[in-house]
Amino acid sequence: MKQKLLFIAILGIFISGNLFAKTGAVTPYNPEEKVYWDFLRERLFDEENAFVSSFQGDILIYLKGAGKQDSSIVENLMQELKKLIPDRNVRFSNKYYEVNANNQIIHSIHIGFNDEGIISSNGYVHHSKNISGNQIYYDGFKGIYQPDIFGQNVNVKFNDSISFTERKRYIEYAIVMSMCVLKGNPLEARTFFENAILNDFDYNPLNTEFSDVDKFVISKLYAYDFKEQFRNYMLVNYSWRYYLVFTYKSLMSPIAYLTCFLFAIVIFLVSYNPVLKRNYRNKYWSYLISGLLVTNTLIVAIVLYGFLATRYVILDSGYLIQWMILNFVSILLSSLLFLIEKVLVKDKLSHKNQLFLKVLSVFVIIVLPLSIALPFIDGYDNMLQVYLWIIGITIATVRGMVIYLKNIGALEVREKEVELVALKEANTRAEIQSLHARINPHFLYNSLNSIAGLAHRDADKTEKMALSLSDMFRYSLNRESKVMTEIHNEIEMVRSYLEIEQIRFGERMSFTIRIDEETCRYLAPKFILQPLVENAIKHGISKIESQGFIAVSIVLVNDKIEIKISDNGPGFSEGLVAGYGLQSLYDLLEICYKGEAEVNWQNSPDKYILVRIPSKSNSIEV
Known part of the structure; x- marks a missing residue:
């Protein structure tokens, strides 16, 4: 829900572009004033920063080598500038810069005429000896990346044949251009005023004059409330979005x-x-x-x-x-x-x-x-x-x-399935551990009764049966918590079990154990033999009155270990697993071998149950 609300909010902002509509003063600018403002915007802003560059204090003009005509032209221009920017003090100066009462540096415009050099603050002499006649040479740093315009050095050189009008255009061009920093892109300019000094970004003084649009730019640029006026112009004629982007x-x-x-x-x-x-x-x-x-x-x-x-x-x-x-x-x-x-x-x-x-x-x-x-x-x-x-x-x-x-x-999803399988395996392991941790109570009860009965009649058999029972308990209780064990350990445990049963049954039972020596180094699940032998006794020889025998065989055949338990008791019924309680054995083999183990049985000509397991396996901790 939160995601949908956030999406709707952003979409609403996008759709509500009209909310960035024209705001501010109700009365729009007249067409001429708007075009003048457009002219100013296209020349003075670089669309990257929110400021334009200008002299920050009084407008100081320092002349060197100026003739009577040149001085008169500059003085008349200064009087006109005073009317355009009454907030600023426009005056002559005889210094490269001045320091006001607030300890601020006030930069000036230095104009040198006809090879008269100007000494800057660092002692460097700026002169016009290397420029030809009727030409202006600028040598001063303008604040392109900051709002301040520093001291401007302008060298002007005239030929003797130049007229007063042409001389006036050069001087006005030099001073007006010194007071402004053109930052705009001429390729994007949509406004054009014929003969305006600030009209073009190219150097062409003779084709210019101090026009109304130039005066408008100077008057607005040097007004103390210029930022507010420019913001109002943008919001009235465009929009908040346009103003912010610009x-x-x-x-x-x-x-x-x-x-x-x-x-x-x-x-x-x-x-x-x-x-x-x-x-x-x-x-x-x-x-x-x-x-x-x-x-x-x-x-x-x-x-x-x-x-x-x-x-x-x-x-x-x-x-x-x-x-x-x-x-x-x-x-x-x-x-x-x-x-x-x-x-x-x-x-x-x-x-x-x-x-x-x-x-x-x-x-x-x-x-x-x-x-x-x-x-x-x-x-x-x-x-x-x-x-x-x-x-x-x-x-x-x-x-x-x-x-x-x-x-x-x-x-x-697969992890959930694995967890379910793991739970089933854990349940099976719990059953196996339960099998490992206990001996059939009836078996233990019968064994202890047999020991008690033999104690007064046959001390040797009593001792042998007690030792075998002790070995079985030791195997069951003192092994590490692992499902797998070496095959020779299983043989020893089953041998102890059969010896106990043989004493109980007496001459009615005999057994043999045959194992290949090379199989002893392989691993097999713990208690894999005991349930098979127990079933052979319980469902086999205990059901007959004649001599019974059990044969245990473990051999290696084609990288498989074959475990065969044979007896001469009654044949297996069709319900082998259910009737003979071997489900734990099947679960044990599935956990250890993942379907690679086999269980087969037959009744004739010989009765046996056969288990085949891989000869290479790793122990599994439980």
Whole structure:
């Protein structure tokens, strides 16, 4: 629910672009004033920072080598400047810079005429000896990246034949240009005033004059409330969004990137379960719908970025055609991706290899063909290829994340299944441990009674039976908590068990044990023999009145250990497992060998039960 609300909120911000509509004063600017402001904006702002550059204090002008005409022209211009910027003190100075009462440095405009050098604060002499006649040479630092304009050195050289009007144009051009820093891009300028000094970014004084638009720029630039006036102009004629993007582009651009990223994340979270994670009956739909989702998310993110980081957002019929083309390309790429992965990505591959091939195929399909084709397209730009690689890597990475998350979901299901199997195995192990931890109470009761009965008649048999019973308990209680043990240990335990039973049954029972020496080094499940021998006695020789015998045989045959228990009692019934209580044995073999063990039995010509287990196995701790 929170994800959907966040998505709706961001979408609302995007749709509510009209809320960034024109605000501020109710009465709009008259057309001429608006154009003048447009002229100022296009010349003085670089669209990266929220300031323009100007002299911060009084306007000081220092003349050196000026003739009567030159001084008169400068003085008349200064009187006009005083009217345009009454907030500033425009005056002559005979210093490179002055220090005001607040200990602030006030820079000045130095104009040297006809080879008269000007000494700067660092002692360097600026002169016009190396320039030709009717030319202006600037040598001063302007605050392109800060709001201050520092001291300006201007060298002017005139030919004797120059007229007063031409001389006036040169001087006015020199002073006005010194008072402003042109930062705008001439290629983006939409306003043009014939003969305006600030009209062009090229050096051409003779074709200029101190025009009304120049006076407007100077009057606004040097007004103390310039920032407020400019902000009001932007908000009245454009919008908050336009104003923020124009004056704070370096700040709005990362905000736009972050917003687009969050928008893409929200789309991903909202669509993950219903679209990306969904298992379609036809896998092609998964490719197609996912591709269209990614494509349209990118398109909307690009529009959103343009809305937040650029001044112009154009959504017209041309944009609609581009949107349709991109979706058509997305369908083609999704279809191609489906076909390629159907051929390359096989189910028998590991999940890591499948993931790698799927991510690589996305990158190859999106990036490589277009990267190869781009250099042959008119207007090719290296940055376009960089953006293409970034988009390709992004899409491939996102798809890799989706596939990974899908596999994580599948792994969770498999883990649940493994847990269920483990629970069953744990239950079986508990049963086995219960079997290991106890001896049949009837067996123990009978054994103790037999010992008590023999104690007065046969001391040797009593001692032998007691020792055998002790060996059995020692084997059962003092072994490590493992399912597997060496086969020779099992033989010793069964031998003790049979010796006890032989004493109990007397001459009615005999047994033999035959084992290949090489099998002794192999492992077998603990208590695999005792239940088989116990069943041979309980359901075999105990049912007959004649002499009974039990034969235990363990041999190695074709990398399999064959355990055979034979007896001469009644034959097995059809319900061998249920009737003979061997279910724990089957569960034990399944845990240890995962289906690789076999249990067979027969009644004729000889009666026996045969267990085959792999000859190479590892111990399993319980």
